[in-house]
Structure formats: C-alpha cells, structure tokens
Amino acid sequence: MAHNVRILVVDDEPGLREILSKRLEFWGFECRAAADVGEAERALEVFEPDLVLSDVVMPGATGLQLLRRLKAGKRRRLPVVLMTAHGTVDVAVGAMKEGAEDFLIKPVDEGKLRAVIDAVVADLVLAREARKLDAALEVEDPAVGLVGRSPAMLELKRMITLIGARDASVLISGESGTGKEIVARAIHAASPRRDRPFVPINAAAIPETLIESELFGHEKGAFTGAGRSRAGCFEQANTGTLFLDELAEMPMSLQPKLLRILEDGRVRRLGGSQEIPVDTRVIAATNRSPAGAIRDGRLREDLFYRLNVFELVVPPLRERRDDLPLLCHAFLRDFNEKHRTDIEGLRDSALECLRCYSWPGNVRELRNLMERAVIVSRSRWLEPAHFPAYIRGAEPMDEPTLVVPIGTPVAEAERQLILRTLDHVGQNKAEAARQLGLDVKTIRNKLKNIAAGPEEG
Secondary structure, three states, X not given: OXXXXXXXXXXXXXXXXXXXXXXXXXXXXXXXXXXOHHHHHHHHHHHOOOEEEEEOOOOOOOHHHHHHHHHHOOOOOOOEEEEEOOOOHHHHHHHHHOOOOEEEEOOOOHHHHHHHHHHHHHHHHHHHHHHHHHHHHHOOOOOHHHOOOOHHHHXXXXXXXXXXXXXXXXXXXXXXOOOHHHHXXXXXXXXXXXXXXXXXXXXXXXXXXXXXXXXXXXXXXOOOOOOOOEXXXXXXXXXXXXXXXXXXXXXXXXXXXXXXXHHHOEEEOEOOOOEEEOOOEEEEEEOOOHHHHHHOOOOOHHHHHHHOOEEEEOOOHHHOHHHHHHHHHHHHHHHHHHHOOOOOEEOHHHHHHHHHOOOOOHHHHHHHHHHHHHHHOOOOEEOHHHOOHHHHOOOOOOOOOOOOOOOOOHHHHHHHHHHHHHHHOOOOHHHHHHHHOOOHHHHHHHHHHHHHOOOOO
C-alpha cells in the first residue's frame, strides 16, 4: 500500500525521471520530478514529499550535497535514497553515514527499488504514528508517571481532580514503581495548596531512631547531637502538603502520635513543651495492601481509617499495557533531550516485546529500560536487540481467567469470582471493586456473607 506517500524524484536524465515517476505512480505513489538540486529545493517548499529519490552525479550541486543540506535543516528526518551509475562501496558507506536511507546502483533494478521503497514506507508509517503520539502527549499530564489513556488511568486522573479540590487526607496504595509520589504531587498541584510546600518523606528510608525527629522536629539538646532546634516535616509542610510514603513501614510506636496530630492539628517537637499549630494536608502511601498491613500488625486500624478519607489505587503497568506506546514515547522524548539523541520511536517488534513482559518494577522499571535502550541504540528506531535478553525472551502474558462449570450455582460462581479477583489484586478491596464494577461497601458485605458460610436450610 502506498499510504498516501509523496516521492520527489531528482535526476538530470529526462528519460530516467519519466520512467521512475511512471513506475512509482503505477505503484500508487504521488510523484514530482526535478532536474537538479535547485529545482528540487524549490519543489520541497510546495510539494512536501515524504521521500526523496535522488541521483548523486548531476550538474551543479550533487545528490550528496542535497542530502547534507536536508540533514542540516528542518527536514533532517526526511528520508533520502541515492542513485548513481558510478556507485562504489566507499560512496555507499559514506552516504549511509551521512543519513541516506539506502543506495541504488543504475540501472535501477525494479525489484530492488520496490524493496527499498517499501522499507522506507514502513518507517514512514511508524513516523506518522510517532507524530500522533507527540500530539497525544501535548494534552497529557506533564508528569510522565500519569501518562496514559487506559480506563484505569482515566479513572485515576478523574479522582485526582476530584480529590485535589477537597482538603482531606488521602491514602494511595499500589505496587512499588507505579508512581505513587507522582500521584501525590498531582493531587497537590490540583489543590488550593498548589503554591505552598510539598514535602515528601519515606518512612522506610529513615532509621527508626531518627524518624520521630524528622516528622515532628526537635529542640536544641533534645538528644545527643541535637545542637540546634529543627522544624520537622509537619512544620516544613505547614499550609502545604506532607507526603508520607511507605506508611506501613513506620514504627508502630509512632503511629499514635501521627494519629493525634492528624486529629488535633498540633505538633510537639522532641524535647519541647509547647504544641505548635500546623495546617498540613497529609497524603500517605503504601505498597502493601492496607488490609494486609493491618492484619500483620504493621498499620494501626484507627490510623488507617483516619487517613483513608479518600483511597486511591494506582494500577500496575501489567494491567494497563495499552498505555505502553504513549509511556514509551514520553520517556523517549525525555531521554532524547537528556542524551542528545534523535530516536523517533519503537518498531512494532520492540513494542510487542514490552507487551509480553510482566513489569514487576512497573513504570519505574520501564523508565530505566527506555533510558538504557536510548543509550545503546545507534539507529532511528528502537529494536528488540536494544533490550536486555530477559525482555526479548518474555513469554506472551495471558490474562488471568476463571473457569466455572455449567450448572454451578450463581452464589458459588460469584464467590469464586470475588475471591480470585481479590487474590489477583493482592487483597485490595478497592481495586477488586473497581475491576468487578462494584463499590467497596458491596464487596465488604459480600465477603462477610462468604465468611459466614451458606445459610442452613
């Protein structure tokens, strides 16, 4: 298929120009012919070709000079295929190094010409898809972690907008690498506090002996090494937002103090005697199932309910694989700028490799993989060879299924569906409810009925 492709033929031989143009038009391409580089450059302004097929040796400027001018200007990505009756290996290699797509020897073999044109057209189709992704990214959230148009991401963005306007506590759950801090920053950016401080703290990254001081601050002399007074995170985030990551890793001994601050809006520094009023919105996050953390004694139930005014579940990447093209393109744009590369996109075979992988590290893992691929690639398109072996060897992912024999009572089928879905989402009731199209209250009531067992008849 020609895919509405325009080709500019540049050759000083009238007969060959006509033969090539007629052949290309017969194949379904739109053609324009030029006798030399000057005429070709004028045609570029009005014809806007998708491909230039140019002779090398012509009176005046050569085809190589035309190639160099194109690659140095705004049309650096315009594909150029060169032809010559004086072809040598050295000339061909030189042309390819300067950006030519391919090199044809006159008299041009029709089969070779068609193969070269078809290869270029395939890349043109990919380039058009890349431009569509560019356009889609222009209306996306600026934070790469929130890029996506899958139903799960659209719902998450809707909730972020809703929650941002409400000055209430939020609990974000999701696997490691899904972008929980990015979601928290998006909530802050959508809130009336957007111009005030956003202070993140990771409870898992701070030694237990220091976390109380980090959160609540300390007065001079409160402990050995406390040479001066210091405001804690609650005070630093006053009038803004405190993002408390890995909530379930916070020592249980500190959780009652956190609960009290949330309820009273007052904080007391270590070694201090006065309570300091704070107006701080708290957004907490955990990569554990909140219910599981409570059951395992890692999270106080009263603190959970105080923080869980709104609960957001960030979906894992494997459950929104339709977002992979847009996510990859967003990362590609970032890393092209960072590493001064000019990679246009991914070939279908490369994207299929990514679709087959399970992504245990989620968006963070994808980001690292894309940066690696950009660094090792030396071509316009990312190929499977630019990915590590474990990505190339990934088996196609199968969606989890549940087989229910015909004749199974409806109540039993429903019981199996609910329990299997809960297993699949790590016992996260909110995510299970979302996938089943129910509300969380309905899920909880059904689980109570399941736990109670069948009624005796």
